[in-house]
Amino acid sequence: MDWETGGEMISSIAGGNLLNIDDLTREAIIEVLDTAESFLEVSTRAIKKVPTLKGRVVASLFYEESTRTRLSFETAAKRLSADVISLAVAASSVKKGESLRDTASTIEALGVDAVVIRHQSSGAPHHVAAALPGIRIINAGDGQHQHPTQGLLDVFTLRQALSSRAGTTGSESGAELFKNLKVLIVGDIRHSRVARSDAWAYATLGSTVRICAPGTLLPDDVSTWPVEVMKNFDEALEWADVVGLLRLQNERGSGTLVPSLAEFTRSHGLTQERHRRLAPHVLITHPGPMNRGVEIDSLVADAGNALISQQVANGVPVRMAVLYLALAGGEPKGYSHE
């Protein structure tokens, strides 16, 4: 059952918000991936700009620092020729106690077309979306809930690698290469909005998803998740075609949930020894920033089967696709839960 929408799935984000991945249909995800593929080429031009969103205003509202995601979104918006307002949270009236909703209303009054929001509270983008039905809201990561553009760029990167291997293109392959793909997500799943986005993205595209973590870093209950839990990491690695690693989030208390980082690395870290045992076709992802030497060995992170730098690079075309679809991809439609 899809709790968050009461079963109502979104078949295209065109003209709408992007708040979650777990309510997107396969078609909606493929539409983003195909659109992103068409934007890939823009990044290779001498003049990396298309006029698609000329005259549109995109505000980035980052309540939680994230240089990589903010720069990626702002670069994407600028390549589409949108004007970008970047709210530096520390310098704004947020520090004077202004509520999220009042800040959002201020942004609305400035004539903004889309808000890209990162917030430490799960559900904050949904809160803003309810307050501002006329503005497109893009979730750039909310608390421990969702990080939909990360999920989309992860599956985009995977499709890129798999289609290149299969001698085809991403667009031609559609969702075909995800069918029967065995995806393992490992590490601090409890605190990870990336895991929540990736698990649904892969499952919706037809992959089999399993998760593996120390008991304290598993979510309290995964009965509504499209995943199975594996207890033994080494057995899980034998099973997997794709290994999605996650950052151990010490700032969210992960450190107190495992006896030591060293034990975590021994039980669930992708060490050089484990890396050597992987089948040759296995691909590795990590959303960054990495704790080298904790969840991933430093040399493994730079190995040929790790897609980590491709993930970063693909952030821009995928976010261009999301902004393009949300703003230019159709008539605005309601995404209200009322």
Next chain:
Amino acid sequence: MSNDIILRNGTLVGSEGTTKGDLRIRGGRIVGRGDVGASSDGDQEFDVSGCLVGPGFVDLHTHLREPGREEAETIASGAMAAALGGFTAIVAMPNTEPALDNVITVSYVLAKGAEAVVDVAVAAAITVGRAGEHLTAMSDLAALGVRLFTDDGSGVQSAAVMRRAMSYAAPLGITLAQHCEDESLAAGGVMNEGALSSQLGLAGRPAVAEELMVMRDIELSRLTKCPVHFLHLSTARSVALVAAAKAEGLLVTCEIAPHHFTLDESSLAHYDTQFKVHPPLRTASDVAALRSAMTTGIIDAVATDHAPHASELKDLPFDQAPAGMLGLEQVASLTWEALGENPDPVRFFALLSRGPARIAQLRDEDSRVGLSAHGGELTVGDDANIVVFDPRMSYVVDRAALASRAHNTPYHGRAMHGRAVMTLVRGTLVARNGELQ
């Protein structure tokens, strides 16, 4: 010429059954019952045929926010909301700012309450500042009429402090009421722990945090022989624990709140802070277990946990918004609905009037200070604290039309069935058909 109030042709609800008849009220008391004769000049006569006439409702669990948060609710405004909901007495919770943990603040609320439209009793804190360490002056406070003590908002976390409080309270004829949540398990949580909290990325307040404290306090009550009242139980397991303790004859009572038997955690799927409350909304099977227990006598009282919060606080991201929701004006309708196809009027008044009046020690046979008697049998000579409830009445909740200063009801726009249409406090008609008189 007399100035009596006559309620004509009602269904009078006693604790054993119902009878058809009239009531005549004069000088704050019931002076006639059954066939009370014709009215004379100056009498006010109301045809209440088709309505239930019973003892006024008593709320064991009202947060009045005064002193300290008067923008959300005052003693006067909370009492008005209570009167509209059919209540003739409410028990003010002590988690005000400052807390009701001493004779001065308790006297302040009692004095303000004496001017309110319904009787206002006070539940005082168990520990100073509700900090869970030093016992309040329970003996002095009992002399002011305080019969319930609680640190509600949170439970007394230390088993040693709770045991000491129970040992001290036992000979004083008072009851300790507990908000059961072990904070070592629940702290930081904002909703029920489970599949939905995992999916929403919200930290959970697990059911076991409540159940462990229920278990602990049942055993401490067994040890100390102090009566303990469990506030707003929310899980099937908690209710089962209390049922077993009652079967053993232990001195335990419990209440449930309307939101816990009408709403489940799925209401939180869109991060609507109106549904944020502690203990949190649980699963659909917990809701079903609570509703079932309402009809069997395991539940002693329905209590509102009426918790007003200013709009700007509820309008925060989910994890930052305060927990709690309004309840006084809708609870009777919700209770009536929850009792099923053919609700038992006796059970209805047991849950909303006689049960809570017994626990709050507000009955005629209880020793009271400055308050009239509630939860009686509507016999001649009783204080006239009466509600007339019309099961045929329907209405739609409008948060802007509530008597509460705050608007944080989770039931905005919902159709309700059955309504308190007349509330009489000490013989005076204070509310009628949703209007204060």
